[in-house]
Amino acid sequence: MAKFYDTLLGEYVQNPWIRGLSLDKLSLRDFHYEMMSYDSVTQKKKLNFKDVELSTAADYSCEDVVITNKLFQAQKSKKVTEIDILNNIDLPLIEILKTVELDWVKVNRDKLKEIGTLLENELVILKKEIFNLTEEEFNINSPKQVWEILFEKLALPKWKKTKTWYSVSADVLWELSHDYPVAQLIIDYRHYSKLLSTYIDWISDILDSNDFVHTSYNAAVTATGRLSSTSPNLQNIPSSHWVAWEIRWAFISRFEWGTLIAADYSQVEVRLLAIIANDENLLQAFKDWKDIHHKTAEFLFPNQVITNSERKIAKAVNFGVIYWISAFGLSKMINISMKDAKVYIEAFYSSYPAVKEYFDNTITWCETNWYVETYFGRKRIIAWINDKNAIIKNAAKREAINMPIQWTSADIIKLAMIEIQNFIHSENLQSKMILQVHDELVFDVYPWENKILAENVKKIMESILKNAEITLKVDIVEWESWKDTK
DNA sequence: TAGGATTGCAA
DNA sequence: TATTGCAATCCTA
Numbered sequence: 001m002a003k004f005y006d007t008l009l010g011e012y013v014q015n016p017w018i019r020g021l022s023l024d025k026l027s028l029r030d031f032h033y034e035m036m037s038y039d040s041v042t043q044k045k046k047l048n049f050k051d052v053e054l055s056t057a058a059d060y061s062c063e064d065v066v067i068t069n070k071l072f073q074a075q076k077s078k079k080v081t082e083i084d085i086l087n088n089i090d091l092p093l094i095e096i097l098k099t100v101e102l103d104w105v106k107v108n109r110d111k112l113k114e115i116g117t118l119l120e121n122e123l124v125i126l127k128k129e130i131f132n133l134t135e136e137e138f139n140i141n142s143p144k145q146v147w148e149i150l151f152e153k154l155a156l157p158k159w160k161k162t163k164t165w166y167s168v169s170a171d172v173l174w175e176l177s178h179d180y181p182v183a184q185l186i187i188d189y190r191h192y193s194k195l196l197s198t199y200i201d202w203i204s205d206i207l208d209s210n211d212f213v214h215t216s217y218n219a220a221v222t223a224t225g226r227l228s229s230t231s232p233n234l235q236n237i238p239s240s241h242w243v244a245w246e247i248r249w250a251f252i253s254r255f256e257w258g259t260l261i262a263a264d265y266s267q268v269e270v271r272l273l274a275i276i277a278n279d280e281n282l283l284q285a286f287k288d289w290k291d292i293h294h295k296t297a298e299f300l301f302p303n304q305v306i307t308n309s310e311r312k313i314a315k316a317v318n319f320g321v322i323y324w325i326s327a328f329g330l331s332k333m334i335n336i337s338m339k340d341a342k343v344y345i346e347a348f349y350s351s352y353p354a355v356k357e358y359f360d361n362t363i364t365w366c367e368t369n370w371y372v373e374t375y376f377g378r379k380r381i382i383a384w385i386n387d388k389n390a391i392i393k394n395a396a397k398r399e400a401i402n403m404p405i406q407w408t409s410a411d412i413i414k415l416a417m418i419e420i421q422n423f424i425h426s427e428n429l430q431s432k433m434i435l436q437v438h439d440e441l442v443f444d445v446y447p448w449e450n451k452i453l454a455e456n457v458k459k460i461m462e463s464i465l466k467n468a469e470i471t472l473k474v475d476i477v478e479w480e481s482w483k484d485t486k
Numbered sequence: 487t488a489g490g491a492t493t494g495c496a497a
Numbered sequence: 498t499a500t501t502g503c504a505a506t507c508c509t510a
Contacts, residue, residue, distance in 0.1 A: 142507055143492055162492070169493060194494060197505055224501055226497080233503045236496035244495090269497095323499035333499080394498085402500065438497045438501095 007071040009090045012220040013082045016380070021220060027067045030074060035067060036060050085378045085411075090219065093414050096421045096433075097217045097227075103432040104212040105234065106254040106444065107203065115246045116200040119192050126189045133182040140189050143168050156180055195238060199247050203232050212254075217436070224403070225378070225410035226438055235437045249479075255430075257447040259478055263457045265439040266473040267292055268409050269322050275468045276375060276404060277358035281351060286470045293318060299351035300344055317348050321355070322405055324398045359401055366400040375408040375465070412472070413439060416461045423456055450478065 011021045024035040041052055041060045049057070131137050136153065138145040146168045150156045156176055158166040166172075170190070176183035207213055218228045229235045237251075238244030253260055270292055274282035285295040297306045297314035304310065316334045325333075327342040349356040366372050366385045373379045380403050384396040413436065420441070421433060431449045435442035441461075445453055454476050461474045 139507080141493095141505090144507075164491075167492085190493080194505075198495075198503090202504080218502095222501055226501065228502055230503065233496085236494090236503065238495060240495090320499065325499045328498045330499085391498090398499070406500075440497080 004091065004094075005072055005076075006091060006094060007068055007075060008220050009094070010071075010075040010086065013086050013090055013378075016220075016225065017223045019221075023064060023067055023071075026071060031067070031070060033067070035063055082378055085376060089376070089411055089414050089418075092418050093219060096417050097219060099421060100417075100433050100436070101214065101217060103434055103444075104208075104214050105434050106252050107207055107211050107213055108250045108252045109204065109207060109211045111250040111252075112200055112204050112247075115243065115250065116196060116204070119196045119200065119243065122192050123189065123196070126185055126192070130182060130185045130189065133185070140186060141193060146186060150176075150183075154180075154182075156183075191241070192243070195241075195243055195247065199238065206232060215435075225407040227410075227436055229436075234435055251442075253444050254432075255444065255446050259445045259447075259450060261443045261445050261450065261454055261457070262477045262479075263441045263443070263454075263461060264475045264477070265409070265413065265461065266475050267318075268412070268439050268472060269405050270318050271470060271472060272375070272405050272408055273322060273355060275465070275470065276408070277352075277355045278469075279352045279354035279358070281353075282355065283469055296348065296351070300347045313344060317344050321345070321348055322402060324359070324401045362400055362404070363397050366397075372400045372403055374404050374411065376411050378407060378411065380407070409439065412464045413441070413461075415464050417441065419460045419464075420457055423460065424453075427452070429453065445478075454478065 007023075007026070008021055011018075011026060015021075024037070027033050027035050036059065038049075038060075041056055042049060052060075127140065130140060134149050134154065136149065138149055140146065144165070147165050150168065151158045151166055158172075159175075160167040160169070160172050168186075170187055173183040173187050177187065203213060213232060213234070215229050215234045216231055218230065221228050227235075237248060239248060251260065270282075271286060273279075274286060281299075282292075285292055291311075293311050293315040294306055295314075296318050297310045300314055300317065301310050313334060313336070316330060320330050320333065325345070327338050327345060330336070330341040330345060331338040362372060363385075366382055370383070370385060371379050371381045380399075382396050382400050382403075384392050385400060387393045387396060417433065417436065423429075424431060424433065429449050429452070430446035431453050432444045433441060434444045441457070443453060443457065458474045458476055462472050465472060
C-alpha cells in the first residue's frame with residue numbers, strides 16, 4: 001500500500017482516454033473554478049517567478065494545495081473500482097520511476113559524434129548523386145519540393161494522396177525505386193537524415209556535463225496503460241539497421257568494467273492471448289517451447305516446408321490478430337494480396353478456435369456491459385461499442401479486443417519493475433534499472449553483480465503471472481560498454 | 487513565432 | 498481498412 005496519493009493517477013485510472021488531466025482543467029471541470037495561470041502571475045513572463053510579489057506567489061501556491069486536496073477528497077469518496085490497481089500498481093510505480101529517472105543514462109559522447117560525422121559524410125555523397133539525377137538542386141527534406149521534382153519535373157507515376165498533394169512517403173518511393181534509382185537515393189538520404197537529427201544531434205544537445213541523459217517518464221498519458229518517455233524519447237531508439245545499432249552501442253555503463261543487461265519479454269502479447277483466451281493449441285505450442293511464429297506457419301501452410309518467408313507471414317498474422325487486423329490491413333503490411341490475407345486470417349482462427357470464440361464473447365460482453373477488463377481487473381469503458389456508425393463501432397470493437405491484452409502486458413512490466421527495484425534495494429546492489437521500453441528493461445550493471453541481477457530479474461519477470469497455465473518468457477542479453485570492446 | 491502537415495522511429 | 502507514443506522539418510499564418 002502506497003503511503004501517498006496522486007490525484008492525476010486517481011483520475012487516469014478511471015478515465016485513461018481523456019487527454020490533459022492537468023490540475024487546472026480538473027478544477028474547472030469538477031469545481032467550476034478557474035485557477036490562476038502562471039502567465040497571469042508573472043504578468044505574461046515579464047517577471048521571473050522569484051520576482052513575483054510574495055503574497056501573489058503564496059496565493060498561487062496555496063491554490064494548488066487546496067485544489068489538490070479537494071480533488072483527493074472527491075476521489076476518495078467515490079467508489080473507485082480500480083482502487084486495488086491504484087494501490088498495487090500505479091501509485092507504487094511512482095517511486096520506482098523516480099529512482100529510474102534520477103539514476104539517468106550514460107552516453108558515450110565521442111561515439112555519438114563519430115556516428116554523426118559518418119552520417120554527415122554519407123549525406124553529402126547521397127545529395128550529390130541525387131542532384132546528378134534530377135539535374136537540379138532542391139531541399140530533399142521538403143516533401144513539397146520532392147513532390148515537385150519527382151512528379152512535375154520528372155513526371156514519375158503517382159498514386160497515393162495526402163490531404164494536399166501526392167504522397168512521397170517511403171512506401172511510395174520504394175515502389176518507384178524499382179524503375180527509378182533516384183527514389184532509392186531519396187529513401188536513403190531521408191533515413192540517414194532522420195537518424196542524424198533525431199538521435200545524434202538531439203541527444204548530444206541534451207547531454208549533461210557528465211554525459212548523462214535525463215529522460216522523463218509519463219505514467220498518465222497513453223490510452224493503453226503504457227509509459228511514455230520524453231526529452232529524449234528513449235523508447236524509440238532505432239534498432240533495424242547497422243547504423244541504428246551503432247547508436248544503441250553509444251549507450252554505455254557508468255561503471256568501470258560495468259555492463260548493460262537488457263531483459264525482454266518474449267512474445268508477451270501472444271502468450272497473454274493464449275492465457276486469456278485459454279486456447280488449447282496456442283497454449284500447447286508454448287508448452288512445447290515451440291517457436292510460435294513457426295508453429296502458426298505450420299497451421300497456415302499445411303504440408304509445406306516452412307522457410308523464412310512463411311514464418312514472416314505467420315509472425316505478421318500473430319501480431320495482427322491482437323489488433324483485430326483486417327484483410328486489407330494485413331495485405332498492406334506485408335505486401336500480399338487481400339485474398340491471401342483473408343485466407344491466412346481465417347486459417348489462424350480455425351487453428352486457434354478458442355481465440356475466435358474469446359473475441360466473439362468479448363465483443364458480446366462489451367456490447368451488454370459497455371466495458372472490458374484486463375487480467376488484473378482494470379476496467380475500461382468502451383463508450384462507442386453500440387454506435388450506429390459502422391466505422392466507429394468497428395474501432396470500438398478493435399479497442400475491446402486489444403485492451404485486455406495490451407493493458408495487461410503494460411501492467412505486468414510495471415509490477416515487475418516494482419519487484420525488481422525492491423530487490424535491488426533490499427540486496428544493496430549498486431546496479432541500476434535505467435530504462436523501460438514497453439516490454440523490455442535495461443540495467444546498468446556493477447561489476448560482479450551480473451549473475452545475481454540477471455538471474456533474479458528473469459525470475460521476477462517470469463513469475464508475475466502466478467497461476468497462469470503457461471509462464472512468461474524473458475530473454476536476457478548482456479553487452480559490454482563500447483569503451484571496453486573497442 | 488506558433489501550429490498544421492508530413493514523415494518516420496519504437497514496442 | 499492494426500494501436501500507442503515523441504519528435505524532426507518544412508512552411509504558412
